[in-house]
Amino acid sequence: MSKVEKILDDGGIKLGGVVSDLNGLSARAMVVGLIEGKSISSLLDMARGRLKLRRDDLQAALDGDLTPRHRFILEHIHEHIATLEHSLAELDAYILAAMAPYQWAHRLLQTIPGIDQIASALILIEIGDDMTRFGSADRIAAWAALCPGNNESAGKRKSARIGKGNSVIRYIMCECANSAWKTKSSIASKYKNLIVRKTHKKAIIALAHKMIRLIFLLLTRKVAYHDPQIDYAAISAKKNAPRWIKQLKVIGQWPNNPSTSPTT
Template structure:
């Protein structure tokens, strides 16, 4: 087997210690060293590898422990670091030790058998840290809202059964009044605003419960936590916008795609880096995001397989965007609705994942070509089927004419429902 990287090192990373196997030209066996994972020790390790003439280093992506090791090696400017997927580094069965692991990594990388993972640049990493933390805070705020709903349910207060949202302006006023000691359901229902005022009787029944001082204490805690998290999300929005300034042209182009708003566009840029040279084809980007169909073929038969694992943050954002596009009269929305009809309503989530795959391929084209998205319209698939039907009719006509038949194509007329029944009198005009 051809040697691709003659002077390599393989690193097995742990939280407190790491093992380094070094393979140099002319050496029959690698030699192994261990280092602690403190920053000074990592800098010492990087300097020693440079001194030994090591040019390439490989390690597996073990949680977050590889981050400082990667930065220490990258700062030398003389070592090419390959962070490989842990699935590609499975060791030889029956020989699982830390020393053997680092030797196995070095051997695989020496012969070019490892594929490097995508490591974002510093500006992309700064944006990625902020968008991911914002997503966590949004989920935490949602959890606080759900806990608040459980407390109200225990108290017999069912505002969310009448209002579309529990923490709308009217719902928030009612909850604040309950915490302050108000128990009259008619006064509570009178706090409704807007169209909710038309549901006064239902609100009276929803606000009539057994709300106690304990419920008031818990509601206050959950509301304060909800408001605190909302403030942090607002603060993060500003930090994300600051980090995304460099990528503003790309974000603006992505927002021309149906279903993709600013937050989703920021997530796409943060996760992919907006540089499609790392993903030569849209299929590779979809596979990296975990949106590509699974491959399971044996003996010439393809079996059903789930989508592969990938970037869960990008995948979640694209699925959410697909659901958002489903409510629009666009090509993406029409695709999701067609897939729901094909798979059945019970498999609507499967249709959403397939539509997210299509949506991500569109994003690839927009980022790779630097062009705005051009919408084809909600009737795109109907027009395509009409063209296909016209083509098939013309082909069948030519086939029959070659056989000696005379064929005249007549365009389909209106259906029976478009013709009034002559036996039925017309209804008088209103």
């Protein structure tokens, strides 16, 4: 339980029991509203998305009694969080700016499900863009502490613990794997197959191992990753649709009735 949730609970506000994340847009707006002493009706109007459908639950959760002491502490926690977020944003901007000389590699890694701009930058900071220093996918996996041993004797499997290596890149790759298994991709399918016979932790290690080997291949061959289970055409259409529609309207080819097809 976060400090914010503890303070709210102490004041009889059970917001954490209704929203999934107190750092979400709706919840944060409501916390600010509570600090400012706004009415419950005003707080309910701050709900967004599916949270609007839980108006009765929210009303019951927000019906508490925050004292001036509660509001004072909440305000300082809120300001501290805002300061930390500002610092993180500056760090992220600095890291991304440092990727300018490595743009080809930075973009390439982002084609892998589970790897975003920041993760791609952090990976490149650790491994670089020249894979000749490692020589093979097996070596980079071992260096990243993502290569389990194969200790077997007389048909009996013994310890298969991960060996020593770079704990930083191992952590980054495991975080990427944790994001990748939630996507609709072949990497996520591998996780589903593994979780049947392995624990979540072991399945994540296996995914991270697969992804670091994949990174080695992409950076070596200098080609983007294409997942057979991802509809890239649909993603591109969704991303570019607003721009295309705007252009069609400019040239007069977008119909007044969207249900009809544009004239040619």
